[in-house]
Amino acid sequence: MSIRVLVADDHAAVRAGIVLILGGHDDIEVVGEAADGEQAVAMAVRERPDVVLMDIRMPKLDGISATRELSGIADVLILTTFDIDEYVFGALRAGAAGFLLKNTDADALVEAVRVVARGDGLISPSVTRRLISAFGSAVPQRHPQEVGNLTPREREVLECIGRGLSNAQIARELDMAEATTKTHVSRLLNKLGLRSRVQAAILAQELSTGTGDGDHPALR
Incomplete structure (x- = not known):
């Protein structure tokens, strides 16, 4: 198509x-x-x-x-x-x-x-x-409880977005279909009141410990 x-x-x-x-x-x-x-x-x-x-x-x-x-x-x-x-x-x-x-x-x-x-x-x-x-400072700050409303899989997807992974890469890493990944992305954006995955990536980075090891306690 x-x-x-x-x-x-x-x-x-x-x-x-x-x-x-x-x-x-x-x-x-x-x-x-x-x-x-x-x-x-x-x-x-x-x-x-x-x-x-x-x-x-x-x-x-x-x-x-x-x-x-x-x-x-x-x-x-x-x-x-x-x-x-x-x-x-x-x-x-x-x-x-x-x-x-x-x-x-x-x-x-x-x-x-x-x-x-x-x-x-x-x-x-x-x-x-x-x-x-x-740009990070321009994104509305999200209370940890809002992130807590995400399902475990949605939190995994958000962490991957924060690392800059595409939908195809997220699908491979989390062993699921790319269409399923897109659904998770759409749902987590809606739950967090974000307009785009770019905003989601910045939020994920804000929630990171900043150690660069990919550990995101708030996303667990």
């Missing part, structure tokens, strides 16, 4: 270039193009894409606000020219599953769409270090 993608960017030439790149792959289908955030939300509600490639600076409704409105409707992969902390953190707080810069090469962009469609998160390498050092 093809990955259904909606491309949202206010520059027609940029949209055309992205569509051209994605259209060359049999496993990806572009189901719509939006020129602003309002259009992107309306089109996503109608077309139900798997992934929305979303610019940040757009008229009527910016990409971050549009991402917030698309929570539970589609996974959003931010694709922007602007490597600005405010945009990075804002997008991830809004629930974006990934953040890439427009200087990303074509092959990496296609692979990013596939990664996000699988339910995994992805951040441009150029912003990862800043994310690790600064």
Whole structure:
């Protein structure tokens, strides 16, 4: 089954270039193009894409606000020219599953769409270090009792997310189907009131002892 993608960017030439790149792959289908955030939300509600490639600076409704409105409707992969902390953190707080810069090469962009469609998160390498050092404080602190509401398996999955493992890697490590992993991820995000696995990864790191040995007492 093809990955259904909606491309949202206010520059027609940029949209055309992205569509051209994605259209060359049999496993990806572009189901719509939006020129602003309002259009992107309306089109996503109608077309139900798997992934929305979303610019940040757009008229009527910016990409971050549009991402917030698309929570539970589609996974959003931010694709922007602007490597600005405010945009990075804002997008991830809004629930974006990934953040890439427009200087990303074509092959990496296609692979990013596939990664996000699988339910995994992805951040441009150029912003990862800043994310690790600064974004943690921007995530609402979770009381240990909230983590205690997770099932033992969900706590194992959360610990794996904190280590940066993809759904496929978690499935292999915990000896379960990848589809089951995705279900556990979805449930734990809902229980913890988080919008994305990136936020879950930061929470897991906060709960870690910081010893680097992978021991997460709060996740037991």
